[in-house]
């Protein structure tokens with residue numbers, strides 16, 4: 001097609017000519033949101049899960065709070081486990097993007113005729129702007145994600161996140177820069193909501209990696225999953241399987257049987273996601289993929305999350321035992337008839353997708369009957385385990401405790417939508433004592449030392465009510 005080019009780059013040449021073809025057909029009429037925006041897995045924007053926010057970032061729907069109408073209930077405590085907001089790519093992905101952009105530049109300089117023309121087209125549509133020092137840091141939109149979330153929660157729980165309560169909110173964060181920036185932005189949002197004087201860098205959160213980055217401290221998890229080459233076998237198999245092969249063929253070259261670099265296909269897909277989540281841009285790279293391609297790439301990242309962070313290995317969920325116990329201890333205290341004046345109206349815990357997924361798994365959520373594997377892509381379309389819906393940027397797991405006539409009740413919201421506890425599916429907000437009974441085995445066990453270090457320990461770490 002383009003004689004004289006090395007085989008490896010000719011693939012990309014073909015790829016980019018396809019970009020431009022698809023661009024010229026559709027870019028002018030294209031909506032602002034790429035057609036594949038819902039398939040970016042953990043790189044999905046929060047707005048893809050809650051599109052009403054595209055019209056109004058402060059839109060809240062109070063009907064998501066559903067204690068029984070027959071009992072007079074008032075919310076008495078909120079615990080929120082929140083993922084950081086939109087961020088820059090990490091170094092590894094920035095390097096992939098660099099390789100992709102260098103290929104583009106080299107071709108633009110060396111190409112001739114038609115090739116030179118389309119390369120100029122892509123270059124006028126897109127410019128490399130990522131640098132390695134951006135490494136995973138929170139972007140401006142990521143700060144907005146958390147500020148806006150804080151303000152929506154203040155609207156949804158006016159009595160808990162009230163003006164006088166703001167100073168009594170407990171805040172903890174992972175030590176990672178993007179999380180600390182996120183918990184600061186959350187505090188900014190609360191202050192803005194109540195028009196309190198800007199505190200001038202006076203934030204009141206605690207950094208707590210034991211709680212928010214438990215996964216790297218759990219030896220059983222690190223050795224059994226993270227460093228275990230066979231733990232992610234399904235992901236490796238799928239990466240080299242027929243569905244991914246077809247995407248590479250379609251996206252990079254219809255009929256070239258030569259080199260089809262996997263990571264560059266993914267780099268182009270991620271580029272589309274980053275330009276959207278960081279700059280709200282519809283990048284020309286998005287046109288490389290149709291919806292079927294995007295679903296395959298989404299499945300690949302869901303497989304990874306499932307086998308690395310979720311139900312694929314029981315130890316992933318168990319590694320979150322410290323966080324599980326922390327949440328229930330907080331709820332226990334908040335639910336006591338005579339609450340101590342020192343108890344917190346709200347507890348805000350900011351971490352990672354790697355923090356939320358194990359906890360959700362431990363709670364038994366998003367566990368489909370058939371695990372996703374390399375071989376069953378075709379039967380997994382209806383799966384509940386879709387990381388883009390569960391842990392997009394600014395994902396949040398809310399535990400809402402109510403005081404009701406028959407006693408305390410607990411409701412779960414994920415990304416501001418009601419979700420029922422497994423085993424208690426008849427009610428949105430079951431009695432707290434029924435929730436405790438459901439998780440009795442974990443409340444009485446789920447010991448970090450025993451599960452993660454294999455050390456036997458004494459009983460009864462958490463028997464208070």
Ligand SMILES: *[C@@H]1O[C@H](CO)[C@@H](O)[C@H](O)[C@H]1NC(C)=O
Nearest residue numbers: 052060061062063064065418
């Ligand atoms: C609020 O949510 C309920 C379901 O929880 C839905 O029926 C209703 O249409 C929503 N209202 C708005 C204004 O989005």
Ligand SMILES: *[C@@H]1O[C@H](CO)[C@@H](O)[C@H](O)[C@H]1NC(C)=O
Nearest residue numbers: 223224225228229230231313
């Ligand atoms: C590694 O993972 C495989 C597959 O999940 C498992 O069978 C094996 O026990 C693990 N190895 C270690 C050392 O934990």
